[in-house]
Amino acid sequence: MGNNKSDMPPRRTMDVINAGMEKRKKSEKRFQFLGQASILLAIGFLAMLLISISSKGYGAFQQTYIKLDVLVNADQIDSEKLNKGNYSALIKASIRSLFPDVDGRREKRQLYGLVSQSAAFKLKEMVIDEPDLIGQSVAIWVLADDEVDMFFKGHIDRNVEEDARRIKNTQIEWIDQLVAQKRMEKRFNTTFFSAGDSRNPESAGIWGAVVGSFYTLLVTLLLSFPIGVASAVYLEEFAPKNKLTDFIEVNINNLAAVPSIIFGLLGLAIFISFFGLPRSAPFVGGLVLTLMTLPTIIISSRAALKSVPPSIKQAALGVGASPMQAVFYHVLPLAMPGILTGTILGMAQALGESAPLLMIGMVAFIVDIPAGVFDPSTVLPVQIFLWADSPERAFLERTSGAIMVLLGFLVLMNALAVILRKKFERRW
């Protein structure tokens, strides 16, 4: 039996390898195909998302305006009390003058409904700015009502039955006349970028939310960056390695995975109920988001510190630097690109966060632009959430528009992270 082996022709290693090559090549091909397919799938979904959002949202950057010739009648306005004047009557009169043959309460209401309620406010501001206008006739472009806007942009089909659409047949006639008279046109929507929230979609804007987001992120950055980097430096470079620091490390890693709404509950219980800080304030929002981003910043900073070659620190210690000097002169600057990237990504995460802010009241309907970190305000993602919840067709457009702005900010922040990293790396 023992001779069997020596009787067989010797198999060369090359033969064995060649026999298996086919299989190896196949599995390699299969793996490559899987990878490429998943990337293509991801790109496809991303493209779908972007196309869907921008096709819905691009309309938000334009708005329909109507030109009215308003006679600023001195009867309706007391020149001593410009604030109290009946401006909406003036607007109504000017609309009526365009369509003198409209009669009946219902028709009149439909006619007035072509123009946004904000028109009267706009006229008021003009008159307050320039009291000389009283008694004169002025031509002003005022916002059209949101339904008119939707119709003019083609979101409402005139071939649909009258009962099934919000714009009535008579209104469509008037709109056609206004278009023929060149009294109605689409313009760039400055309101969207300069106004706060509003119940009327045509005069609602994102500026209030943008400013609220800015203040919130400012507080978050000012708190989380120094605290996060300091914790990371201490834990990574100075803390003794014992059970306590291990415990802290495990907990920081776990905190990064805690659902953000929990942080909102914590903010509500501690900052608002216990410390009595104001509700809906960017300051509290910033505190909550600080708690949420700290783990991200600490983890990425520690990773960045760890990636600095230990030989650099040894070299510094070798010429007699104290541990702090070694860290602050050499290790930290080298880790900075990584720390900044982590921080900016944490900030981007905070910018897109809405759940914890709902808990501390930043979901309130706030019209005014916040002037400081203690003013009630909302933030971009919460604004998107609020608008997405509103029934008006025009808010759908604004929701997508606001998402585009938010995505724009996120892209900007990520680009900044890349630029900073590149810039710092080039220095060495």
Place this chain on the structure above:
Amino acid sequence: MKTEQKKEQNELLENEIRTKKAIDLQSKIPKIDRENRSTVGDVRLEDPRMRCTDINVYYGDKHAIRDLNLDVGKKEILAMIGPSGCGKSTFLRCLNRMNDTIDICRVTGTIEMDGLDINDHSIDVVPLRASVGMVFQKPNPFPKSIRENILFGPKIHGLATHKEDLEEIVVNSLKKAGLWNEVKDRLDQPGTGLSGGQQQRLCIARTIAVEPEVILMDEPCSALDPISTAAIEELMLELRESFSICIVTHSMQQAARVSDRTAYFHLGDMIEVGETKQVFNAPLHQLTEDYITGRFG
């Protein structure tokens, strides 16, 4: 020119060592038995720079160095040789307390310098490391300009504040390290852009910029090519005029070429120490002879 002469000299020296070894082996002087691990040779000097007494080092449970006694002389080059893991680098790191940076490392015994025990709690490592500088195995310049590399030490110790003084330190250190002619036009370029040998000389320049009294070198040439190695060896011989140098090396030729005294380490014990010529030509211990004749290690 100089390097070539040096090479010739070295070859002569090596030949001499080889013949002597042959004679030595023939003459069969009885060596100290392999099992005997106590130190052979004179560990003490008359006027030492540093005096180590009963040094024991532990890494956790591992006893890395056992009962080591050794003097480091003034203006001498002390070479430490031995197989990997024998504790020579660990001992070197005791001399400026670099072992402090390793959490599990524990050092006992006394290391006297200027009448003080450097292991004493009252001694601050900052001034200690300023007077006992270290050059590492892998060149590790800071990723900053050549000038900043040199000036980091003097700046943190406040050795000079005026611009001219600082500039003088840069020039002197680079000149002493034999690097001045190669880098004088690009002091503001990153030190990491130099070649390996130049980087190591930059590290030496950085170490001597704070004017230490002892320079520790942990296998400074192991990552370098022969020409850079020759340059650094030449530099060490020049630096001996002003500093004490302790060098750990895996190259026995290097130890034979540059050092005044040689210590042989074996698995945590210092087996033999003595004049380099004696250790290489007529080792007293069987283990030393085994190592330097290449029987193991």
